[in-house]
Each structure stands twice: as structure tokens, then as C-alpha cells.
Amino acid sequence: MNDGTKNEMMQRIEKAALQLFTHQGFDGTSIREIATAAKCNVANISYYFDSKKGLLEYLMKQYFETYFSYIHVVLQDENNQTMTDLFLQLVDTILHYQFENRQLTRFVQREILLDTTLAREIMTTYFMREKYIFSSIIHEGKRTKEFQKVKDEEVLLYVRSYLSAPFIYEHYMNEVLHCSVWEKNYASKYIQNFHQWFHRNLLNQVAVCKENFSV
Amino acid sequence: MNDGTKNEMMQRIEKAALQLFTHQGFDGTSIREIATAAKCNVANISYYFDSKKGLLEYLMKQYFETYFSYIHVVLQDENNQTMTDLFLQLVDTILHYQFENRQLTRFVQREILLDTTLAREIMTTYFMREKYIFSSIIHEGKRTKEFQKVKDEEVLLYVRSYLSAPFIYEHYMNEVLHCSVWEKNYASKYIQNFHQWFHRNLLNQVAVCKENFSV
Amino acid sequence: MNDGTKNEMMQRIEKAALQLFTHQGFDGTSIREIATAAKCNVANISYYFDSKKGLLEYLMKQYFETYFSYIHVVLQDENNQTMTDLFLQLVDTILHYQFENRQLTRFVQREILLDTTLAREIMTTYFMREKYIFSSIIHEGKRTKEFQKVKDEEVLLYVRSYLSAPFIYEHYMNEVLHCSVWEKNYASKYIQNFHQWFHRNLLNQVAVCKENFSV
């Protein structure tokens, strides 16, 4: 695989693939469809990504590497002094990144639902890494009494679920609830909601209850 | 499609298909693999389910028909007099059904993430129906002052998400959090958690805050 | 692979493949060409022989199994009491079998010239077996003073070469020497020639020399 500076055709293939994968899934999409959509020859896909599987891995890798590059920027930001700052900043950054790359995010979230080798590898590398980061923050927050004595697993599952929900339930929201994820201010509202949850469930302070769902 | 009393081979095919779909997804599984796993001839799948797509639709239909048959039992149960009873009873029943049919639930939840015609149809029929039921209960609950003045969409999304989370995040829980969904008492703990959330966020009463994640 | 009683299509494929392989070699022939020649669908080749490689192995296996079934008939024939009888009877039988299956023989002889795994396997199984049989006969012949004290390797190589020459040099004989292998009495003349060589080079008797090439 050529992984130098991306050229135009590579990006065209990438974009076309993502669009098709979003609708039909990886296995439901043929490289011919991708080639047609990308207006290129089928052989080019093998040329640039080695194989269909290589294209999948490339997209996955790209998603997670950018994901963690953003995370590391936050972790090294000296402004985040409290664990609260760090935690909220992380979630904000991740959600922003994901809202800006909806298709890719949705694609990745869906494919890892399968029980494939790739899915398992991603779990045991990337998600373990993510878990470790959040775990450390929670642990430190609890040590400094900044956070309540919460059950780690439940917080972690909630966060993970919160981070992927807008992309996993995009359809449900569009077609059933008729509230679009695409709406400009949806992202910020969604992030705000998280802050509320965070304050009520993690922070060690007497806070106002029952706010988030009330009008 | 033969809708009569299920015979042995039909069930064998169903079981084999579900198992394979769990690992490889619908598009990633060939009817040959299913036939091999079910120890039957390929032609039998077409014979019993008309086509591969027919098998998919059969599984979906079966899932949702049982799903709603359970729901209607609850709705017609005269014991559920308050909206609180009704709401909690519904969630309990649904979760129980789903925990008893993990593979099928997970399969359905995953396949409807695609942008196919079938997925959209399911959204606009089954999930609309589900939404209508929960919406009515919330509306009535708010009218009788049993519930707080919550934002419907947020409650609905939360419930929907809560109902599918254990199946969508099964992998994540197993391989990253190392807390297994298969554990005997996981289901009841998960249901209890919902009750807490329900009391804190929907019920119109002065309740104890910050309970759910604290030790 | 179906290896029950051969049906008509299987034989048609076999025949077509053999014809094409003879002209173009295994690697030079596509399964499409075979399918066209056999007037069947490409998928049938996979259906009956698993894969192109499977077809190759099938032809090879068939050649050698028939080959050795003939050999074993000779070995168990009680009429062959002397080693001379046995040796000559073997060569006669093999040559007859090969002359009756020219294409197959030529195909096999050509493919094993490659340095592939299959070729090496065939060497170390079938040809070792053949060598063992001839070696034993020579050894016994030498013990009983029926044969001269010849160098085994040279006799073995000569025999092997003699057995395959008409098929390997078929082209040369046709197009350069203009003496056709297809001529009715060529086979018997060729076999007679071997007898002469055998008498002059192996038999322990004062024989008339320089016969074979003189007019």
C-alpha cells in the first residue's frame, strides 16, 4: 500500500468507499461499485489498498489514529489541570472529531459489531487504550476526591455508549424521532447534555438533580 | 415461505444462520456456509425461506412479532394501572425477551444500522409503533402529573439506547471491560439500573439523587 | 470432489481439459477454455473437481493409479516366473497403457518437469514406487545370475527414459523425423526395440550384438 502523501485518486476511492459502506456495509459493497462511484478502474483499488480488506483496514486505522492523535493533544494540554477539565475536554474533542467525520465514525462503529478477527483486534488495541486513559482519569479523580466513588465499569460503558450513540442511532433519530443529527446545533446540545450528566453523576459536589431531561 | 409449524430442519437452519450472522454479518455469510453448518442441502434454504433475503426477513419478522406480542400482553395486563407500572413493566419484559434471545437481538440491532430498504421499513413500522406506545405512556404520565415535564425525544432515545446497549456493546463489555453479559445476574442488575434511572429522571417525586453510579 | 461413478459431464470436462492441456499446458489453459470446449458452465469445473488445481491432481492421480493397477496385475501373474519375463512383461504393459492414453501420458510427463510441490510429491511417491519395483527385479535377476552385473542407476534411467520417450518426443518425431507415433504398428516396433536392448544389455548370455540399429 502506498502511504505517502495521498493523491487525488486515493482520496476519491476512500470517499466513494465510505459512502457505499455507510449504506450497504462492507460485505454488502463490491469493489466494482466502489470503482464506479470513484470513477476509476477496479485494479486501482488493489493498487492503492492492496485488497478490499486492505481498504477496510486502512479506513479503520485512519479513524483510530486520528482519534488518538486528538486525544493526545488533550492529554498534553497544560490548561487541563483538574481531572474534570481533562475528562470533559476529552469527550468534547472526541465528539467534535466524530461529528465532523460522521460517515467514517458510523462505519467503524458498525463494523466492529461483528465478531471478526479485525473487530477483536481493534477492541484489544484501540478500545483498551481508550479505556486505560479514561480509567486513569477516573482513578485519579477519585483519589483527589474530585470525583465520587463511582463504579468504573458503569461509567466507562456509559461514556463509550454516549460517544457512539449519535452515529449508531442516526437512523432511528432521523426516521423515528425526526430530530436530525445533521442539524447545526445538535452537536453542541449533545455535548452539553453530557456535561450535565457528568456533573450529576461524577462530580463530588451537591448539585441540582433531575435537570437533564426536564424542560 | 413455509409459515406452518416449524419442522426440525427449519429450526436447524435458523439456528445455524443466526450463529453465522453473529460472527460474519448477513452479507458476509453465504447460504452454503449456513447449509454446511445446518447439515442440510443448500436448496433447502431456498425451499424453506424462498431466498437468502427471505431468511433475513423471516428472522426480522419473527423478532419483531414476538417483541410486540410480549408488549401487547403487558399493555393488556390490568394489573398495570399507573403509567409507571406500565413503563417499567414494558422495559422489563422487553429486556427479558432480548436477554433470552441474545443472538437474534444482536443480529437485528446490527442489520438495521444499514441504510437498506428493509432497515428503513423496519424503522417506519416497528420502531414507529414502539415509539408510539412509549410516547403515549409518557404523554399520559405527564398529563396525570405522574411524570415530570421531560423532553420526549430525549427519553425515547435514552430508552431505545438502553434497550439495545447490552447487545450492541456485548463485545466491548467482554473484551475491554471484562464484565460478561452472559453472567447470570447481569440481566437483573441491568434492569434494576434502569429502574433507578427511571425514578430519578421521570418520576415526579423528591427522590434520592446520585445513586446509580455510586458504590 | 465427487468421485463416485463418473457421469457424462465429468468425462466431457476431463476430455476437454486433457486436449487443451496437451496443447497449451496446464498454466496456459484457462478454465473458461475448458468449459467452452466441454460445452458446460465454468462453475461445473469447480463443482466436479473443486478447483483448477483439483482437476490437475485428479488427472495425475487417475494416471498413476491406473498405471500401478496394471503393474500389480503383472506382478501377481503367476506366469511370469523368471525375472526376464517379469521385466519385459512390465515394460510391455506400461507401454501399451501409455500408447492407449497418449494425451494423458504426455500431459503427465510434461507437468512433472516443473519444480512444483505436486511434481516433487509425484516423484517421491509414484516414481519411487516404480523404481522400487524395477530395482527389486534387477536385484533378484542379478542374484539368480539371470542378469548381468549392471549398474542399477543406468538401467533405471534408461528404462524410465524409454518409457516416456515416445510421448515426450512425439513432436520431434512428427515434425522433424516425419515418423508418426500414431502409426498402427509403431507401438509394437517400439516394444520390440526394447526387447533387443534388454537382451543385449541385461541378459547374461552370449547374444548377437549390434542388432538393433542395423538394417
Next chain:
Amino acid sequence: MNDGTKNEMMQRIEKAALQLFTHQGFDGTSIREIATAAKCNVANISYYFDSKKGLLEYLMKQYFETYFSYIHVVLQDENNQTMTDLFLQLVDTILHYQFENRQLTRFVQREILLDTTLAREIMTTYFMREKYIFSSIIHEGKRTKEFQKVKDEEVLLYVRSYLSAPFIYEHYMNEVLHCSVWEKNYASKYIQNFHQWFHRNLLNQVAVCKENFSV
């Protein structure tokens, strides 16, 4: 095709191709494999040899041109006064040339077993030429009573077979007879053997019989 002085890359390609052809045959080898083995770009093969077929023809042509250049040196050598000298000198020279270019020899001998246009062309040009040369010598030898009254075709076939046997049966000798063609003195022993055969079968003199295979 570039016929100028061979540059380094051309030779690298040639060597790599020959090595791969030996193992996999011409049709079984892709130019990509050759390019990889020769550590050059695929396009270079087309550049230097026009096409894959061009490479084949180049190797064939090179083999036979060198082959006949050696032959003509022998034919013009005034020292070879008798037909016996000439005949034996020819065979010696050819065998030496071939033993020094084993891979090329083997490759050529194998490819001409196919029924392709190229193979037929080679038969009708190069091998006809060879045959003509040997025929003339035999004829003259018979005329001068130097040789016996042998059947031309049988002698010619024997000679042809003898000249290619070590290369065609290389595998058989290695893996079955376990006597290596690579052994230093094998070539000279092989040539000596031919001399014995020649004396016994062609020369018009009372010679000692039954020598060649006895210990």
C-alpha cells in the same frame, strides 16, 4: 527488443526469469514475479524485451543461436577429418554447452513440448537444421563405410534423446535415483557413455560387446 550490448539490468531480468521459469514454467510465472526477483520495475521487462512473449523468444533465440554457433565451429574445424571425429566432437560440444547452461537448456526443452506456434516453428527451423547436419554426417559415414548400415531415424532419435535427457530427467535423477546431475564429473561420465554407445552401434568394426552397463 534491444539487441545491443547487454546491460546489467537486462542480464538481471534474464537470470531471474530463467530461475522462475525453471520452477513454475513460462505460463506459471508473471512478469511481476520476474520484476520482483530482478529487483526492477515491471515496465522494464516490456522495455527491454517488448513483451512477456518477447522475453520467451529472446531466451529461445539466444539458446539456439549459441547452440548453432558452437556447432558451426565444430563443422569448420579442419581437425575433424573422419565422420566419427565430427559426430563425437559435435555431441561433446553440445553436451558441454548444455551442461554449462542447465537452466536455459531445461527451460527450452520443456517449453517446446507444448503444441504452440513457437514450439512448431522451432521444430521446423532449428531442429530440422540439427537433423540435417547429423543426417549428412551419418550418410557420409555410411557412404565411406565408416559407419554401419543403421536406420537413420533411430539413430537421430537416440541422439536427440541423449542430448536432452540429463536436463529433462534432472528431477527424476535427483529425487528418485539420488544421483545428481550437478556432480562435477557427471558430465564427462555422461559423454563417455555416449562414446561407448557410438562405438558399439554405429562404428563399422568388430567391437567389444556389452560394455556400457556392466560394472
Next chain:
DNA sequence: AATGAATGAGGATTCATTCAT
């Protein structure tokens, strides 16, 4: 009810080659 044979369409991939640089 159940199966083996057979098919045409389409799957991913690799092929030899060309061309601009």
C-alpha cells in the same frame, strides 16, 4: 420433503501492458 446437478451472474484479484514523466 429433500437433494444433487447445473447455471449465469458476479465476486475479488491479477494479468501484461501503456504512458506520462
Next chain:
DNA sequence: GATGAATGAATCCTCATTCAT
């Protein structure tokens, strides 16, 4: 002289399906 990009055709194989039995 040499290369990387790009291509269309062809590779083998698998797909879901049909049909006669």
C-alpha cells in the same frame, strides 16, 4: 534509462438460485 500510475481484460472462484428427480 527507468519508473510509478493507471488500465482493461482476463484470471479463478463463489454466489444465490433453479430444476428435475
